Amino acid sequence: MLSTTPRTTLGREKQRAATDRAELYEVLDSALICHLGVVRDGHPMVVPTGYGRIGETLYVHGSTGATSLRSGQGAEVCVTVTHVDGIVLARSIFNHSFNYRCAMIYGTARPVTDPDEHLEGLRALSEHLAPGQWDYTRRPTRKELAATSVLALPLEEASVKIRRGAPGDDDADYALPIWAGVLPVVTGFGPPVPDPVLPEGTAVPPHILNRR
Amino acid sequence: MLSTTPRTTLGREKQRAATDRAELYEVLDSALICHLGVVRDGHPMVVPTGYGRIGETLYVHGSTGATSLRSGQGAEVCVTVTHVDGIVLARSIFNHSFNYRCAMIYGTARPVTDPDEHLEGLRALSEHLAPGQWDYTRRPTRKELAATSVLALPLEEASVKIRRGAPGDDDADYALPIWAGVLPVVTGFGPPVPDPVLPEGTAVPPHILNRR
Numbered sequence: 009m010l011s012t013t014p015r016t017t018l019g020r021e022k023q024r025a026a027t028d029r030a031e032l033y034e035v036l037d038s039a040l041i042c043h044l045g046v047v048r049d050g051h052p053m054v055v056p057t058g059y060g061r062i063g064e065t066l067y068v069h070g071s072t073g074a075t076s077l078r079s080g081q082g083a084e085v086c087v088t089v090t091h092v093d094g095i096v097l098a099r100s101i102f103n104h105s106f107n108y109r110c111a112m113i114y115g116t117a118r119p120v121t122d123p124d125e126h127l128e129g130l131r132a133l134s135e136h137l138a139p140g141q142w143d144y145t146r147r148p149t150r151k152e153l154a155a156t157s158v159l160a161l162p163l164e165e166a167s168v169k170i171r172r173g174a175p176g177d178d179d180a181d182y183a184l185p186i187w188a189g190v191l192p193v194v195t196g197f198g199p200p201v202p203d204p205v206l207p208e209g210t211a212v213p214p215h216i217l218n219r220r
Numbered sequence: 221m222l223s224t225t226p227r228t229t230l231g232r233e234k235q236r237a238a239t240d241r242a243e244l245y246e247v248l249d250s251a252l253i254c255h256l257g258v259v260r261d262g263h264p265m266v267v268p269t270g271y272g273r274i275g276e277t278l279y280v281h282g283s284t285g286a287t288s289l290r291s292g293q294g295a296e297v298c299v300t301v302t303h304v305d306g307i308v309l310a311r312s313i314f315n316h317s318f319n320y321r322c323a324m325i326y327g328t329a330r331p332v333t334d335p336d337e338h339l340e341g342l343r344a345l346s347e348h349l350a351p352g353q354w355d356y357t358r359r360p361t362r363k364e365l366a367a368t369s370v371l372a373l374p375l376e377e378a379s380v381k382i383r384r385g386a387p388g389d390d391d392a393d394y395a396l397p398i399w400a401g402v403l404p405v406v407t408g409f410g411p412p413v414p415d416p417v418l419p420e421g422t423a424v425p426p427h428i429l430n431r432r
């Protein structure tokens with residue numbers, strides 16, 4: 009079950025709340041990036057960044073984000089991951105919406121200092137981006153590792169909000185001669201584009217060719 | 221030209237900064253949602269939401285977001301709009317990246333109280349979602365307007381960061397027998413899905429059928 013703290017309990021559209029941890033994992037594992045929110049000098053700052061998950065922990069790059077994170081102490085963050093699945097076209101402007109799946113995670117981001125966890129966090133980030141690349145490409149050197157900070161965020165205080173399906177119109181509006189429905193938003197991968205300086209004939213590895 | 225305040229001047233990857241307002245508009249006008257960051261009870265909160273643009277002003281729904289916004293006073297926000305265009309697959313883990321276009325806008329969100337601007341803001345939100353729907357579907361009633369708050373954010377303090385093209389690897393790594401390149405991320409619309417209760421034969425209007 010997901011937590012029910014005041015800030016993860018939905019104030020609006022409560023029927024859209026998902027309460028199963030499996031739904032949280034599904035939303036996180038199938039997206040490419042998150043939006044990391046921090047408070048910097050008293051104002052909000054939202055940066056897109058990659059992430060990876062190992063069990064109950066989310067790993068994000070630490071170089072993005074708040075000064076307080078870079079200085080090594082933990083900081084309050086909000087990580088939001090959103091899939092836009094469709095545009096909900098209702099009979100009234102008022103009932104227009106999106107179909108979406110959104111996870112929000114609150115917590116204190118801990119800078120990862122243990123060398124083993126640091127490497128595992130980077131591996132999770134890499135495998136989230138493109139599964140198979142960790143074993144296929146050149147691993148980080150000691151110098152590169154030192155230049156890459158990783159933050160760990162426990163998946164303790166999280167909410168998931170999902171909207172699926174047809175528009176919900178006001179009763180009287182169903183009689184209107186207006187087309188209503190959903191325009192699906194589809195995201196996928198195009199054919200791999202080789203680096204122009206790649207030696208001719210270098211084969212695209214199967215884990216890239218078949219990335220879903 | 222875009223602003224160059226301390227928080228819109230990139231600390232890292234300066235070569236990725238775009239400085240043209242046209243690029244800001246392009247990033248904003250071609251995305252579907254933004255991530256709105258606010259400070260709520262001292263902690264960051266990031267919510268996905270729709271938006272629209274009229275000239276130098278961004279309009280977002282006010283019902284999402286901070287308590288301070290709902291109470292009617294302006295609040296510091298950060299609005300981030302991100303397109304993920306590709307996964308950059310380098311020869312080393314360290315040089316992996318995303319191709320992306322990202323706009324960040326800082327400012328004080330002003331609750332819109334003028335009835336004309338309120339309606340124009342909603343129209344911009346609606347037309348951003350699906351151009352043509354404002355004239356095609358039922359317009360908001362007075363009661364619906366009262367239930368929909370709109371925030372205005374000036375496009376004054378903004379930054380745009382863009383990464384395009386092939387991976388940038390370390391000189392020595394180009395000799396490695398590793399495929400490198402970009403896996404494009406493609407987002408588009410699927411065929412419209414009619415509301416199941418729609419009378420048979422209701423035609424999909426051209427502005428939905430041809431939405432790009």
